[in-house]
């Protein structure tokens with residue numbers, strides 16, 4: 001154990017990194033709020049059953065990726081690998097069935113034990129939404145429109161495309177399942193042990209596997225497509241979603257190979273992908289999960305939602321400046337330090353963002369002002385202290401004026417610098 005290193009696949013967030021994260025989360029929430037979504041924060045760990053029952057026992061997440069441990073009391077606990085199961089659990093345990101439709105937004109850390117690489121970590125962050133209790137395809141259109149709206153508000157570098165597919169209703173899925181079994185069973189030997197197990201339990205999942213074995217790849221590629229097995233109701237549903245998106249002028253591609261890995265998905269599945277992140281190309285993914293809440297033991301309730309990977313979005317983002325550029329207080333000599341400290345305090349109380357170097361001569365303190373990208377410097381020498389004034393220098397234009405200390409905030413505002421927060 002090298003205990004002074006972060007655990008593999010985890011990262012410290014600071015400076016530019018955390019500014020990007022916070023900007024993504026804040027933008028996502030602000031846009032989601034406009035669509036009527038309220039924030040929910042569920043615990044980062046749940047009883048293991050919450051995930052194993054909902055994600056299905058053949059999903060990668062459940063079979064390989066969960067951080068599971070026993071408590072001292074002998075209960076099995078799992079760090080959440082995703083957000084939907086916790087929200088569904090909260091819906092059931094909170095008895096919220098009478099309050100549908102419900103719209104939730106969440107943000108936070110997720111945990112999956114997978115191989116770390118660019119855009120893939122063991123502790124990562126998501127923002128996501130869930131819309132509970134709406135059967136109509138209008139819900140699918142709304143959550144996709146919300147996702148597109150958030151992504152465009154983030155002003156990302158690089159093209160993002162929306163792909164959608166339909167996984168049909170229960171009847172269509174059963175028919176498709178049979179078709180997949182007929183396709184794969186005769187060539188079972190070409191499948192990995194894992195996929196052979198999936199063939200028995202959930203053959204759809206085979207389509208989502210990331211194999212490098214040529215024969216297996218080919219077998220997957222030539223599998224029958226879902227579209228041919230959609231019944232009329234499912235076909236109509238899918239058409240309504242596509243028409244709804246077209247009406248909002250949201251561009252999409254139908255990708256028949258898009259199957260969400262989790263057992264509880266039905267009807268609409270969608271992903272927003274980009275070419276600029278290499279292998280980790282999906283930035284946001286979601287779908288409809290009408291069977292989930294019932295399967296967990298709650299009242300039958302339809303649901304649809306998505307989650308976006310904050311790290312992946314952060315990789316696509318331009319730089320984010322700190323929210324407020326500070327002004328720097330600069331005492332010329334130790335004799336002015338007490339007045340400088342009092343002035344710093346007063347300006348902070350007045351709502352300004354103020355920084356003061358703790359030591360050093362004037363030159364060193366001016367350098368620090370530059371480093372922290374201060375918008376202005378307030379220079380206090382012996383004369384200024386005697387007269388109750390300050391020399392205020394605009395660090396962008398170089399303009400300099402002598403003002404009464406009480407007029408500092410007014411002068412800064414006149415220059416369009418450092419408005420008090422809330423102004």
Ligand code: ATP
Nearest residue numbers: 112119120121124282283284285307308309311312
């Ligand atoms: P992938 O195919 O990339 O493993 P997934 O299907 O496992 O993705 P979801 O469970 O749909 O991913 O999660 C939604 C989003 O969360 C992904 O599209 C991605 O942006 C992000 N995400 C998932 N796993 C990770 C991870 N380990 N590290 C960083 N981001 C992740």
Ligand code: MG
Nearest residue numbers: 060061112114
């Ligand atoms: Mg994954």
